[in-house]
Amino acid sequence: MAAERGAAAEALVGQVVLPGDLLLLPAHYDEDAEGERLRLSAGAAPQGRLLCGPGLRRSGAGLLVTKCGLLRHRPAGGGAFWVDSQQKRYVPVKGDHVIGIVTAKAGDVFRLDVGGSEPASLSYLAFEGATKRNRPNVQVGDLIYGQFVVANKDMEPEMVCIDSSGKSSGMGIIGQDGFLFKVSLGLIRKLLAPKCEIIQELSQLYPFELVLGMNGRIWVKAKTVQQTLIIVNILEACEYMTAEQRKQALAKLSGN
Amino acid sequence: FMQRGLDSQTKKQLEEEEKKIISEEHWYLDVPDLKEKESCIIEERSFLRCEDLVYGRMSFKGFNPEIEKLMIQMNSKCKEEEIEEDDKMEADVSDEEMARRYEALVGTIGKKFLRKRDQRVLKDDDEDEDDEVEEGNSKTRPSKRAKKMFLKPQD
Numbered sequence: 001m002a003a004e005r006g007a008a009a010e011a012l013v014g015q016v017v018l019p020g021d022l023l024l025l026p027a028h029y030d031e032d033a034e035g036e037r038l039r040l041s042a043g044a045a046p047q048g049r050l051l052c053g054p055g056l057r058r059s060g061a062g063l064l065v066t067k068c069g070l071l072r073h074r075p076a077g078g079g080a081f082w083v084d085s086q087q088k089r090y091v092p093v094k095g096d097h098v099i100g101i102v103t104a105k106a107g108d109v110f111r112l113d114v115g116g117s118e119p120a121s122l123s124y125l126a127f128e129g130a131t132k133r134n135r136p137n138v139q140v141g142d143l144i145y146g147q148f149v150v151a152n153k154d155m156e157p158e159m160v161c162i163d164s165s166g167k168s169s170g171m172g173i174i175g176q177d178g179f180l181f182k183v184s185l186g187l188i189r190k191l192l193a194p195k196c197e198i199i200q201e202l203s204q205l206y207p208f209e210l211v212l213g214m215n216g217r218i219w220v221k222a223k224t225v226q227q228t229l230i231i232v233n234i235l236e237a238c239e240y241m242t243a244e245q246r247k248q249a250l251a252k253l254s255g256n
Numbered sequence: 257f258m259q260r261g262l263d264s265q266t267k268k269q270l271e272e273e274e275k276k277i278i279s280e281e282h283w284y285l286d287v288p289d290l291k292e293k294e295s296c297i298i299e300e301r302s303f304l305r306c307e308d309l310v311y312g313r314m315s316f317k318g319f320n321p322e323i324e325k326l327m328i329q330m331n332s333k334c335k336e337e338e339i340e341e342d343d344k345m346e347a348d349v350s351d352e353e354m355a356r357r358y359e360a361l362v363g364t365i366g367k368k369f370l371r372k373r374d375q376r377v378l379k380d381d382d383e384d385e386d387d388e389v390e391e392g393n394s395k396t397r398p399s400k401r402a403k404k405m406f407l408k409p410q411d
Contacts, residue, residue: 050297053306058297074306082306093302097312145313170313170326192309194331199314207317214303214312222319 013073053082090215092151099213126160128168143174178221
């Protein structure tokens with residue numbers, strides 16, 4: 001197979017890349033001797049390491065694209081490249097905060113459905129203030145917001161509801177009522193971006209509570225059932241609406 | 257006793273022999289360069305480290321005050337806003353009151369843990385100032401104090 005000629009990574013930022021494309025990194029990331037010489041001469045070598053995000057893989061000469069999507073770049077903190085792709089199916093990743101549904105209690109461990117290929121396990125001691133005698137009150141069918149502590153393709157994913165310092169910081173059992181629904185992963189990332197317009201506009205409407213899981217699940221709770229359903233419909237629809245259509249829809253609602 | 261010593265010695269000898277064998281036959285990679293290469297690029301599968309994502313739990317217009325506090329806390333960890341001032345404002349007890357009470361508290365609890373002798377000394381110090389002391393006490397005091405010192409036997 002003829003090797004493809006790679007293109008410079010920075011030239012393709014913001015454009016569509018396909019699996020199999022090879023991205024060449026700028027000279028100061030290269031490990032060849034030429035790269036070292038360049039590094040010495042040009043004093044502007046970036047400190048820190050380059051982050052090769054989801055959709056990209058490290059290969060000898062540069063980065064190999066494994067998913068189709070738009071290439072993104074973040075120059076801060078050593079630089080990061082990743083592919084912004086769309087998918088509905090979630091793959092557990094370590095450190096992600098997700099909403100899980102308890103499907104079974106097996107002794108000391110709960111089995112949670114997180115939308116991946118396997119159910120995740122959650123130990124009853126992984127809650128804040130839980131001891132062997134003081135067990136958390138978790139029933140089958142409860143919703144739990146937690147983060148992954150082990151998540152790779154070889155092992156069953158494991159979740160916990162406390163962070164590294166032992167505090168729950170918002171994780172744990174999600175309360176009564178409310179509505180859980182599923183959206184695509186790209187929308188979740190859009191909603192979780194800092195200063196998301198959708199969230200800001202929605203927050204002007206009614207008081208409500210929102211939990212976003214990186215596995216595509218959103219849980220909404222508002223004062224009345226009608227308000228909850230309105231918010232659910234807007235969130236589901238705003239994936240395919242333009243900003244103007246969204247503003248029109250919200251204007252109608254706040255007018256009512 | 258001697259057998260155990262022998263065993264440890266033989267064990268040490270065996271270990272040394274093993275090490276020698278291993279170091280001769282051990283294959284090691286003569287490529288320190290590769291390590292440097294690997295440290296330049298990190299592979300990451302999570303979007304959390306690439307993009308600046310906000311915390312997933314949110315509450316608006318006071319629906320859940322605890323989560324609203326949490327939102328401010330989590331989101332300011334990234335941005336380092338002025339949370340320290342807010343904490344000082346929200347304290348129920350001011351720093352001065354706290355210092356006054358703690359001062360008094362330390363004294364009272366400290367007395368509880370003194371040994372008996374020290375407690376008596378404390379009491380004596382307190383009672384020295386009082387003039388209305390019983391004679392019994394005054395009699396016992398010098399004798400008890402005398403007991404502490406070595407008394408020479410009178411010839």
